[in-house]
Structures are given as C-alpha cells and as structure tokens.
Amino acid sequence: MSQPLRIAVIGGGWAGIAAAVTSCQQGAQVTLIEMAGQLGGRARSLATGEAAPFAQLDNGQHILIGAYSQSLALMQSLGVDLAQAFLRTPLRLRYPRHEGLQLPAGAPLISFARGVLAYSNWPLLARLRLLAAAGGWLLRGFHCPPAWTVQTLCAGLPPCVKQDLIEPLCVAALNTPASHASAQTFLRVLHDALFSGPGSADLLLPRLSLSELLATPAQRWLQAHGVKLHLGQRVQQLSRSDKVWLVDGQAFDQLILACSPVEAARLCAEIQSSWAAQAAQLRYEPIITVYLHSPGSRLPAPMVALQEGPNAPAQFVFDLGQLSLQDERSGAFAFVISGAAAWVDKGLGATGEQVLAQALREFDWHSPPQVQRVLAEKRATFACTPGQQRPPREIAAGLQAAGDYVQGPYPATLEGAVRAGMAAARHALKKVG
Numbered sequence: 001m002s003q004p005l006r007i008a009v010i011g012g013g014w015a016g017i018a019a020a021v022t023s024c025q026q027g028a029q030v031t032l033i034e035m036a037g038q039l040g041g042r043a044r045s046l047a048t049g050e051a052a053p054f055a056q057l058d059n060g061q062h063i064l065i066g067a068y069s070q071s072l073a074l075m076q077s078l079g080v081d082l083a084q085a086f087l088r089t090p091l092r093l094r095y096p097r098h099e100g101l102q103l104p105a106g107a108p109l110i111s112f113a114r115g116v117l118a119y120s121n122w123p124l125l126a127r128l129r130l131l132a133a134a135g136g137w138l139l140r141g142f143h144c145p146p147a148w149t150v151q152t153l154c155a156g157l158p159p160c161v162k163q164d165l166i167e168p169l170c171v172a173a174l175n176t177p178a179s180h181a182s183a184q185t186f187l188r189v190l191h192d193a194l195f196s197g198p199g200s201a202d203l204l205l206p207r208l209s210l211s212e213l214l215a216t217p218a219q220r221w222l223q224a225h226g227v228k229l230h231l232g233q234r235v236q237q238l239s240r241s242d243k244v245w246l247v248d249g250q251a252f253d254q255l256i257l258a259c260s261p262v263e264a265a266r267l268c269a270e271i272q273s274s275w276a277a278q279a280a281q282l283r284y285e286p287i288i289t290v291y292l293h294s295p296g297s298r299l300p301a302p303m304v305a306l307q308e309g310p311n312a313p314a315q316f317v318f319d320l321g322q323l324s325l326q327d328e329r330s331g332a333f334a335f336v337i338s339g340a341a342a343w344v345d346k347g348l349g350a351t352g353e354q355v356l357a358q359a360l361r362e363f364d365w366h367s368p369p370q371v372q373r374v375l376a377e378k379r380a381t382f383a384c385t386p387g388q389q390r391p392p393r394e395i396a397a398g399l400q401a402a403g404d405y406v407q408g409p410y411p412a413t414l415e416g417a418v419r420a421g422m423a424a425a426r427h428a429l430k431k432v433g
C-alpha cells in the first residue's frame with residue numbers, strides 16, 4: 001500500500017486552514033505549523049482581559065459578500081451554521097442621517113438597476129449615467145486597460161455617485177483609495193457580486209467573533225481528523241534533500257507556504273530567489289480599527305457608512321451590539337479606517353481622538369462615547385494598485401505559496417486567501433496522484 005502524501009502547511013491563517021482542510025479531505029497526512037498561539041492569522045480574535053463588551057475583540061471588523069462562495073463552503077464544511085453566523089442582507093449603504101443606495105432582494109443585476117433607479121437622493125441624470133457606465137463595463141466583459149485606476153475608470157461619473165458609492169465600495173473591497181486602486185480588480189469584484197447567482201451582492205456581517213467563524217471550528221476539525229497541529233512554532237528554515245523537503249529538519253513530500261509574503265520571501269530566499277524578490281517587493285495598506293464604548297447607545301443600522309475627510313478618518317462604523325447574538329456586546333462600536341497610511345503617520349492616539357470627534361458629530365449618543373482601543377494592522381492587505389506584480393502560486397516543484405497575495409483575480413480578502421489555500425492543496429495532490 002502506498003504511504004499517504006506528507007504535506008506541511010506553514011501558517012494557519014485562512015489560506016493555511018483552507019489548505020490543511022482540503023489536503024486532509026483528499027487523504028494527505030497533514031502537519032500545520034503556526035507561529036502564533038492560535039489559528040486565524042489577520043482574521044483572528046484577541047482576548048483582551050477586559051470586561052464585557054470588550055473581553056474579546058476582533059483584530060479588525062471583517063465583512064463578506066454573497067459571492068465569497070469558497071469561504072462560506074469552507075465554514076459550512078467545518079460545521080458553522082451560516083444562518084446563525086451572519087446577518088445577511090441585500091447591499092445597503094446607510095449613512096448617519098439618510099439612507100444611501102439600497103438594492104432590493106432578487107437577481108443581482110436586475111436589483112442593481114432597480115436600486116439605482118429608485119435612489120432619489122441622486123438626480124435622475126446621475127442615476128442614468130451610472131447605469132450607462134455599468135452597461136459599458138458589462139459590454140466590455142468587466143475588463144479595462146491594466147494601468148487604469150478606479151478614478152480613471154469612473155472619471156465620467158457624477159461626483160455624487162463617486163462619493164456615495166464608488167469610493168466607499170472601493171476602499172471597503174480593495175483597501176486602497178480610488179485614486180490608486182486597480183480598476184481591473186475592482187471590476188472583477190463587481191463582476192462576481194453581480195454574476196455569481198442570487199444573493200451574490202448580499203452583505204454578510206459576522207454575528208460571531210472571527211475566531212468562532214473559522215479558527216476555533218477549524219482547530220476542532222483538524223484535530224479530530226488527525227492533522228498534526230503545532231501552534232506557537234515559527235518555521236526557521238526550509239531546504240531540499242534528496243526527494244523530500246525539510247522544514248527545520250523534518251521531512252515532507254510537499255510544502256504549502258501559507259505565511260505572510262515577508263516570511264515566505266525569507267524562507268525561499270535561497271531556494272528560489274526570483275520568487276522571493278517578487279514577494280518581498282509587495283507594498284501594503286494599513287487598516288485602523290477604533291473601538292468606542294457608549295453604554296445604551298444604538299446606531300440607525302448595524303453598519304453605517306461615513307463620509308471621510310481631513311478631520312473624519314473612518315469610512316464605516318459597526319454597532320457590535322446589534323450584530324452580536326449576545327447582549328453583552330451592546331454599547332460597543334467599531335469604527336474602520338481603510339487605506340489608513342496617513343492616519344498611521346499621525347499616530348494612533350490622535351487618530352482615536354479624531355474618530356471620537358467624528359462620532360460625536362455624526363450621531364446622537366445615549367451616553368458619552370469613549371475610546372476603548374485603537375488597533376492598527378500596518379500590513380493589513382497588499383496595496384491593490386494597477387502596477388502591483390503579485391508572485392505566482394508555484395515556487396518550485398513541491399513548494400507552493402498560498403495566501404491572499406498570490407497571483408489571482410481578487411484583492412486581499414478572506415475569499416482570495418481561501419481560494420489560494422484550496423488551489424495549492426489540490427495542486428499538491430494532483431501533481432503526485
């Protein structure tokens with residue numbers, strides 16, 4: 001009888017989890033090595049040691065859309081009840097004092113057209129120009145010159161459409177301002193939201209913590225299926241010997257590098273220097289999350305879009321009390337600043353104060369809000385710019401990369417990470433099978 005393939009997955013974020021689960025489902029003998037003390041990577045929860053509602057905080061608020069089919073399928077295969085895990089609604093952009101664009105339920109393309117036509121805050125001409133532009137994107141197969149930014153793509157649209165729709169969607173999906181963001185990647189997200197079947201443009205807001213969404217059920221599943229899990233272990237060195245790969249001296253048939261591109265570049269520097277150089281040159285965009293506390297307060301919707309500006313850092317705020325299944329999160333609010341490089345430069349204390357001032361201007365609070373925590377992830381995502389060269393999945397025979405940054409159509413998202421992890425696992429098994 002042939003021995004099962006020995007696969008090591010290095011890194012236990014969403015890409016590494018997807019790679020480990022897929023490899024295990026296909027009969028491989030899997031070892032997963034994660035540097036941190038827990039799985040989840042950038043999409044993890046942190047125990048704070050503080051009292052409710054801040055006893056546990058997500059590393060940053062995450063949202064999914066209905067088109068994220070592989071992430072949803074992965075969660076489901078690990079036993080997560082999706083109906084309970086997410087508040088799922090058709091796309092709705094609610095602002096503090098008025099409703100923004102809202103799509104009715106139904107087939108995404110038709111509901112997009114109906115939602116735009118019905119949105120009377122924009123002059124009729126502006127609505128028609130957006131529909132005409134969207135029709136043009138459709139006719140061109142959602143392709144555009146690779147050098148275009150989202151700003152170039154949308155140059156002909158009226159300012160109200162850019163400000164109320166394009167800019168917030170772009171920064172939320174690509175974590176890169178429209179002036180720098182890749183139009184081709186933006187069009188791909190729009191395409192998948194409008195053409196991946198019913199509900200693909202829906203917003204899915206997590207009701208559970210990020211760890212409950214994936215890391216905790218994945219850890220249970222992997223252990224129950226015999227995967228060797230090493231937490232708190234940073235891989236130091238990879239090498240090739242005879243027909244096997246050595247991970248800090250331990251032999252494997254195939255490796256999947258699901259760690260950050262910086263770490264992947266370090267580990268591969270002597271194995272495949274051109275790949276390592278490509279991974280090392282990636283540029284990043286930060287995200288800052290400011291958690292405010294205001295007992296007894298409630299926002300007009302679980303997710304509210306905000307108008308950003310020189311004194312208004314945040315683009316979205318989430319009412320965690322409305323989202324959570326437990327009352328104990330009531331009074332907790334997460335303000336999100338995507339594409340936050342300028343605010344990182346100003347300092348986290350100053351940014352927290354500006355968000356507090358923005359919150360006081362935008363909403364009526366039941367009790368005076370206070371800044372509870374400011375979390376900054378400096379390398380939240382790669383900068384999704386037109387010129388960005390992303391490294392390919394295959395590094396060398398038997399050595400692959402998986403992560404939200406490897407070549408692919410998506411921006412840095414949970415879905416991009418999961419798809420990359422699954423693809424690497426399938427490829428590893430196909431090569432040998």
Ligand SMILES: Cc1cc2nc3c(=O)[nH]c(=O)nc-3n(C[C@H](O)[C@H](O)[C@H](O)COP(=O)(O)OP(=O)(O)OC[C@H]3O[C@@H](n4cnc5c(N)ncnc54)[C@H](O)[C@@H]3O)c2cc1C
Pocket residue numbers: 010011012013014015016033034035036039040041042043059060061062063064233234235236258259260263287288289377379380381402403404405412413414415417
């Ligand atoms: C604040 C914030 C908000 C976000 N919002 C959204 C959102 O709304 N929607 C969305 O889809 N995406 C969002 N993202 C992006 C999303 O979190 C990432 O795309 C996804 O988590 C990337 O997963 P990954 O597995 O590719 O990488 P990572 O999560 O970075 O995983 C890499 C793992 O490798 C481990 N590792 C590194 N080096 C080693 C080593 N030498 N040995 C062992 N282990 C190692 C790390 O500890 C880490 O756990 C957001 C990200 C942030 C930070």
